[in-house]
Amino acid sequence: MRTHSVAYLPGDGIGPEVCDVARRCVNAAGAAFGFNVRWDEQSVGGRAIDESGRALPPATLEACRSADAILLGAVGGPRWDDPTAAARPEDALLALRSELELFANLRPVTAHPALAAASPLRPEVRDGADILILRELTGGLYFGRPQGREEHDGVESVVDTLRYTRAEIERIVELAFELAEGRRGHLTSVDKANVLASSRLWREVVNEVAARHASVTVEHALVDSTAYLILTQPTHYDVIVTENLFGDILSDEAAAIAGSLGLMASASLGTRTTAKGRLGMYEPVHGSAPGIAGKGVANPLATVASAAMMLRLSLGEADAADDLESAVTAAIEDGPRTADLGGSDGTEAVAGFLLARIGAGLEVTA
Ligand SMILES: NC(=O)c1ccc[n+]([C@@H]2O[C@H](COP(=O)([O-])OP(=O)(O)OC[C@H]3O[C@@H](n4cnc5c(N)ncnc54)[C@H](O)[C@@H]3O)[C@@H](O)[C@H]2O)c1
Known part of the structure; x- marks a missing residue:
């Protein structure tokens, strides 16, 4: 056995x-x-x-x-x-x-029809939603150094560091493509590439890895608009991949689609x-x-x-x-x-x- x-x-x-x-x-x-x-x-x-x-x-x-x-x-x-x-x-x-x-x-997020009353979303918006959120967990702002407060010449400041290596991005993105292949073949990569250097490298890596996974349709999306769209058009999404902080926030937000964090x-x-x-x-x-x-x-x-x-x-x-x-x-x-x-x-x-x-x-x- x-x-x-x-x-x-x-x-x-x-x-x-x-x-x-x-x-x-x-x-x-x-x-x-x-x-x-x-x-x-x-x-x-x-x-x-x-x-x-x-x-x-x-x-x-x-x-x-x-x-x-x-x-x-x-x-x-x-x-x-x-x-x-x-x-x-x-x-x-x-x-x-x-x-x-x-x-x-x-984090899988599924809209079970039996829990329609528990979700703040209207049934016609949430019905059929079935999303897998993939959040990078060991890099980004939660682990980057330097981190902390300092004071120089009477000026107090604070720093958090958003650091990713190419290899760290590549391994999560590769996994995201593999998971999308086993689902409906649609991948949304969420970033803030209009502002952050880390997001621009993230996009570059996603495009490179995409070349090895021709059956998956990829879209790049900005985190701010995704925070809105995930609740207004949840059925649009299949697999979402994103970095640590964005994933932390989006995945809790998406619990509203399911209706209960407890599930x-x-x-x-x-x-x-x-x-x-x-x-x-x-x-x-x-x-x-x-x-x-x-x-x-x-x-x-x-x-x-x-x-x-x-x-x-x-x-x-x-x-x-x-x-x-x-x-x-x-x-x-x-x-x-x-x-x-x-x-x-x-x-x-x-x-x-x-x-x-x-x-x-x-x-x-x-
Ligand atoms: N991964 C973890 O271990 C983890 C995650 C979140 C919070 N915490 C810790 O848990 C403690 C309580 O945190 P909290 O109250 O913010 O969040 P919580 O998730 O424990 O509880 C939030 C609410 O949901 C209810 N709830 C949660 N799970 C439930 C379940 N399975 N069945 C029925 N009701 C359920 C609780 O009774 C409470 O009303 C804190 O010490 C916090 O740090 C641990």
Whole structure:
């Protein structure tokens, strides 16, 4: 039987509750599709700070390095909010991104008709929208140096640095073309080339890589107009690729198309590839929701959808990924609803609904 190893980092708040549902769903898919997952549970974030004083203990990093994939819940909460503390839960996320070179953040945005009422967009605008946003994750303003405040001759100033190497741009753009080839073949590259030198190099690289992917239609778009068009014409987009800061903003904005941040899945892919896929870290977009932690009411769908991406992109289990995604879609359309979606059902009700469907189609056709 095929065996996969997954570093399991439930983290803080509702992280353990939603990760537990995703783990059971993946195990059920494994039983149906003939694979095993070895889950290596490790501390991260606030829990790790409490245990060892570090948000990302060396043992956790090592487990992530040697795994086929990482499943993460969420980190943080009021207990660890002191801005003067030596260690902060979010440090773990930035460290994992840079240590594992998780350079590409993927966020699918789908407009499920069943959630039309949850979206501020009119149904005729959002219906049919199905976008994959690809954000560069390890370069740009968030990592560029110098960064900080200084004072010279009584003048206070501050600097952030937007730096990209050609190679950093090329690897994310290449991945964007590959992903567009597997979808509808349309790629929008978002930049600010009328102002920024980094964007002009970005455009140049996109045009070079485009020559190797003739089946993909490419368009260049400015980030300011894209921020408007993504909400007024969301069905125009297939794959969007952009740099770190622009991607951070556009991907949260696009959650309005889906209707709820609580349903959004994400993958952060690294440079290391295996025969099964690419090392990746998978996590829901939402945070640790400390206000509802431990109450059994958290919505696990974003984490289960993230686990489906893990099966597809890192573990090479595309059939199981399809099955998990169908179960999530069925839950959105016809399943129990947690409070964030206007219902009053609990986490376990959603888990039971999903587990009853995973692998069910196989039994019928067998
Ligand atoms: N990647 C991460 O680990 C990550 C991301 C964002 C925020 N955080 C951290 O999480 C903590 C809380 O942050 P926040 O309140 O701004 O954002 P949040 O996403 O945790 O919560 C925002 C709102 O959505 C609700 N919510 C979120 N996920 C839900 C789910 N699965 N089911 C039902 N309701 C859900 C919460 O109850 C809350 O009302 C902070 O410490 C923050 O730093 C972590």
